[in-house]
Amino acid sequence: MTAFIGEYNCKLDEKGRLSIPSKLRGQFPEAACNILIVNRGFEKCLVLYTKEDWLDETAKLNAVDDFMSPDIRRFKRIFTNGANLVQIDNVQRVLIPKKLLEYAGLKSEVVLVANGNKIEIWDEDLYTSELNVDSTELSQLAQLFHKERNQGK
Amino acid sequence: MTAFIGEYNCKLDEKGRLSIPSKLRGQFPEAACNILIVNRGFEKCLVLYTKEDWLDETAKLNAVDDFMSPDIRRFKRIFTNGANLVQIDNVQRVLIPKKLLEYAGLKSEVVLVANGNKIEIWDEDLYTSELNVDSTELSQLAQLFHKERNQGK
DNA sequence: GAAAATTGTGGGAAATTATGGGAAATTGAG
DNA sequence: CTCAATTTCCCATAATTTCCCACAATTTTC
Numbered sequence: 001m002t003a004f005i006g007e008y009n010c011k012l013d014e015k016g017r018l019s020i021p022s023k024l025r026g027q028f029p030e031a032a033c034n035i036l037i038v039n040r041g042f043e044k045c046l047v048l049y050t051k052e053d054w055l056d057e058t059a060k061l062n063a064v065d066d067f068m069s070p071d072i073r074r075f076k077r078i079f080t081n082g083a084n085l086v087q088i089d090n091v092q093r094v095l096i097p098k099k100l101l102e103y104a105g106l107k108s109e110v111v112l113v114a115n116g117n118k119i120e121i122w123d124e125d126l127y128t129s130e131l132n133v134d135s136t137e138l139s140q141l142a143q144l145f146h147k148e149r150n151q152g153k
Numbered sequence: 154m155t156a157f158i159g160e161y162n163c164k165l166d167e168k169g170r171l172s173i174p175s176k177l178r179g180q181f182p183e184a185a186c187n188i189l190i191v192n193r194g195f196e197k198c199l200v201l202y203t204k205e206d207w208l209d210e211t212a213k214l215n216a217v218d219d220f221m222s223p224d225i226r227r228f229k230r231i232f233t234n235g236a237n238l239v240q241i242d243n244v245q246r247v248l249i250p251k252k253l254l255e256y257a258g259l260k261s262e263v264v265l266v267a268n269g270n271k272i273e274i275w276d277e278d279l280y281t282s283e284l285n286v287d288s289t290e291l292s293q294l295a296q297l298f299h300k301e302r303n304q305g306k
Numbered sequence: 307g308a309a310a311a312t313t314g315t316g317g318g319a320a321a322t323t324a325t326g327g328g329a330a331a332t333t334g335a336g
Numbered sequence: 337c338t339c340a341a342t343t344t345c346c347c348a349t350a351a352t353t354t355c356c357c358a359c360a361a362t363t364t365t366c
Contacts, residue, residue, distance in 0.1 A: 019314060037158060042291075055156060062156065062269035064302050066195070072301055073195065074283065075294040076268060081284050083159050083267065085176050091314075099162070172324060242345075244324075314361065324351070331344070
């Protein structure tokens with residue numbers, strides 16, 4: 001599984017093309033791996049996966065039989081909603097589908113944020129306010145995280 | 154088994170023809186594979202299978218003995234009854250039978266959604282509301298998924 | 307600090323894909 | 337058997353996407 005690192009500011013051109021900074025590009029497993037999957041994030045952002053990691057994620061979903069229940073089917077749909085294949089062109093850009101640009105409110109200035117095996121794509125301004133947190137809230141969040149992590153076990 | 158990726162907006166023309174986006178078409182196992190099966194979905198949508206995967210599905214059904222119960226027989230009958238062979242024409246379109254269009258409430262704007270080895274076909278508006286979920290419901294669904302996945306084993 | 311190499315940005319042309327319409331073929335009813 | 341209706345097949349145009357080239361900007365090297 002890939003583990004991306006870093007945070008990168010970049011630009012979308014008016015055709016909706018996002019050029020991937022070479023430092024990030026270098027982190028992809030294979031030079032040959034030039035197909036990515038973009039998806040809507042739970043927040044107002046997009047998420048990039050390598051094809052391999054996307055297939056791993058969805059394999060977990062697909063292992064569960066659709067006959068089982070309507071809720072299972074619904075969950076699968078919600079989880080995979082918006083997925084799009086994109087190809088990296090020969091100058092390291094991907095064309096982001098218009099629908100997804102709208103969803104995430106992406107205009108020109110965007111931020112790519114590594115998050116495990118995923119890369120989040122945020123509008124710069126939204127990202128700034130998402131990160132805008134004071135120390136009280138941060139420690140509340142940490143407590144919550146700790147609690148829920150242990151519940152999950 | 155095929156694993157399709159992506160969500161695609163497309164249009165039905167007034168003859169009921171659905172053109173398959175090239176990105177999706179490229180995911181079919183063989184260029185020669187130009188016969189698909191459309192069936193009713195459990196929700197108000199349709200489901201596309203490759204011929205091969207459809208045969209797998211029906212094999213699973215037929216593995217269950219008809220002697221077992223009337224409900225088994227009834228389910229098999231109803232499930233199989235909606236299935237239709239459709240052929241991909243030379244510009245990558247399939248003609249969806251009118252009965253199925255009605256069943257899924259398909260008008261002009263539709264969405265094709267990859268779901269494992271199947272492709273779901275939704276009316277755009279219905280699909281949007283299917284995906285419209287608040288965070289409380291989402292976490293309930295996630296829990297349910299987690300639970301049922303483990304039950305299924 | 308200047309030159310070279312790499313990377314980022316923009317735009318245009320070519321190829322591919324989508325879409326609509328019409329003609330030919332097939333089917334079914336009378 | 338004939339006519340009407342539907343279906344299949346094919347072609348033309350519109351729209352989109354992909355590919356390519358040129359230049360700008362940044363980084364690296366000497």
